[in-house]
Amino acid sequence: MFYLLIFLLQMKLIKLKTDLIKAIKFDKSLGFVPTMGSLHEGHKALIKKSQKICKKTLVSIFVNPTQFNNKKDYKTYPKNLKKDLSYLRKLNVDYIYLPTITQIYLKKHDKIKLNKSQNILCAKFRKGHFEGVLDVLDRFIELISPQKMFMGEKDFQQFFLVKKYIENKYNTKVYVGKTIRDKNKLALSSRNSLLNKKSFNESGIITKKLLKLKNEISKNRKNYKKLIFNLKNELSKNFDIKIEYLECRNTQNLNTSILKKPFKLFAAYYINNVRLIDNF
Ligand code: AMP
DSSP, rough: OOHHHHHHHTTTTEEHHHHHHHTTTTOSSEEEEEESOOOOOHHHHHHHHHHHSSSEEEEEEEGGGGSSOOHHHHHOOOOOOOHHHHHHHHTTTTEEEEEHHHHHTSSOEEEEEEHHGGHHHHHHHHTHHHHHHHHHHHHHHHHHHOOEEEEGGGGGHHHHHHHHHHHSSOOOOEEEOOOOOTSSSSSSGGGGGOOOOHHHHHHHHHHHHHHHHHHHHHGGGGGGHHHHHHHHHHHHHHEEEEEEEEEEEEEOOOSSSSSSEEEEEEEEEETEEEEEEEEO
């Protein structure tokens, strides 16, 4: 009990809004890393990035119900609070915010709507997902007012939408951190713990094929539709997966003109009932 108390005092584990406001009142250089927990090296890299350029770092753990378009996905989302807290303690994080759903959704907010051109990739397949993400981050930023916030490139569309929305409304700058990958190249994700060994290995092989495809497209952009078509066929034939999308989009506005602009290859697929996304 004594050690738990010391640990909590050092790390400032905060559950109430009022305590949070008090704790960070005088912090003029605060970096914020929002997470849904089940932390891994991808989260760690964002925390380290924040610690490098901000005096204090705040990490939130909140599995936000409104961004799940599927009840089962919400219920089975991996949770690992005890492990997460010890992970964050080792990283010397200054504040951990663990709000309850009621605390976060106490206030009524105007409904956020994506426009038609934003209804692509994950927004098209996960109805209401980004509206939920933007709404919850709006609530967090309104409360915390951090100078900087850190998000992963792994969820590039999320980063893209959040950056635009938050920087337009608040004085918070949104930074992106590189995708951290497993040894087999699969992007780290909390959901990877739901994969069995076979699907984990296969996702690694698929990831390598997607990386290769991105390289081929970079060398032969004009032919990108054909190259994507061919790999889609190959993957569907050789693996028990359901591809939701495999598309190239430019990184300036996420539309499909990629011939003269920097672009990314975006992928989402189900393997063993687990939905994985990545971009290259
Ligand atoms: P999550 O806990 O999945 O909501 O993710 C919290 C933050 O970590 C988001 O900004 C994600 O984009 C980022 N993130 C998740 N996985 C990775 C990864 N493999 N590499 C870098 N950032 C990541």
